[in-house]
Amino acid sequence: MKTTLSNRTKVKRLSDRGHYDRETIHAILDEALVCHVGFVVDGQPYVIPTGFARIGDDLFIHGSSASRMLRNLATGVDVCITVTLIDGLVLARSAFHHSINYRSVVIVGKAKLVEDAHEKSKLLEAFTEHMIPGRWAEVRWPTELELKATSVLKLPIEEASAKIRRGDPKDDEEDYVMDVWAGVLPLYMKTGHPVPDKKLQDGLEVPGYVSEYRRNAF
């Protein structure tokens, strides 16, 4: 199933990099940890990084009810949410053709406030599980007060597109004979050793979903 073809999200430059099927878009969203939210206040654009979650064909962001960004978006203004994964450096023989392998998604639309307390609670589960699957079952769940202090916004993944660059550099034909190493240097997100909280209770082992955490296929 595809997203709505829109002049606002159609990939124009290097259009063969554009993708509009939900499977591709969802996979990129589910791998990313943060999105960049763009909104306009008095003509000035702002771009703010924040966590998010996806459920079906909707994307959700959340934050303090006191947040300037969330209060602004909740009024139903136009928003652009962009997610980017970096996959590698593309090292061409010419400076001009250097590039980055990446997968990105751009979604535009109007965000709406989620007001229902039950739905908000389910969404806080989704935020936690988006960050680290397996965590929700172990932690203290939000109180009524915490739910009130949290604003959640919903953006339909409808006017959306993905853009992907992968594979070898594309050099000019006459440059292929150059004695310059060319190729791709893959980059990916890796975990370090878990650092226990200084106030951790004695005898608690690192859970498997933490020690085995992987954000991607590598």
Add this chain to the structure above:
Amino acid sequence: MKTTLSNRTKVKRLSDRGHYDRETIHAILDEALVCHVGFVVDGQPYVIPTGFARIGDDLFIHGSSASRMLRNLATGVDVCITVTLIDGLVLARSAFHHSINYRSVVIVGKAKLVEDAHEKSKLLEAFTEHMIPGRWAEVRWPTELELKATSVLKLPIEEASAKIRRGDPKDDEEDYVMDVWAGVLPLYMKTGHPVPDKKLQDGLEVPGYVSEYRRNAF
């Protein structure tokens, strides 16, 4: 030296996370590979990921002269450029206090087109070296035609702020007795094995600046 204190970039929520000294801001910019550029067309915000370089107190982005984004920005409209580094998952005892350790920079201002061919050439060197130090000396440098096909925009790093979260989770006092593992799972950018271009000339070794490439301190 500090950036200009501005209502548009002052960190308001969790203001102890805000930093305004150039050293902190520059270090985050220099480590990041891509920025997210926010701009407005007909009231609609767009957020687009792209490579960049920093020279002194200016940030530069570039792309095809045919690019919709660059043509738009070159008219001198308001822009917001945001850079985000993800450092780890912050696993609290309560779902509510889960967070992400990160370092981000937000810059607002008006971008200006760089027109001078000599300056543009120096900037293409900066873009390549920002991506992978040591590369510029080895590759074919841009031709006059390639320079013409490339638009470069300059944004002063003046109205700018950094926001940093680091360290342990902050749980509610009564939750510290819970038998739940809490702490930080560090995340960082790692390289994979270099993948040679399928059309690589015989006998070319992977250069040291590729095999030893590190994007951060880890």
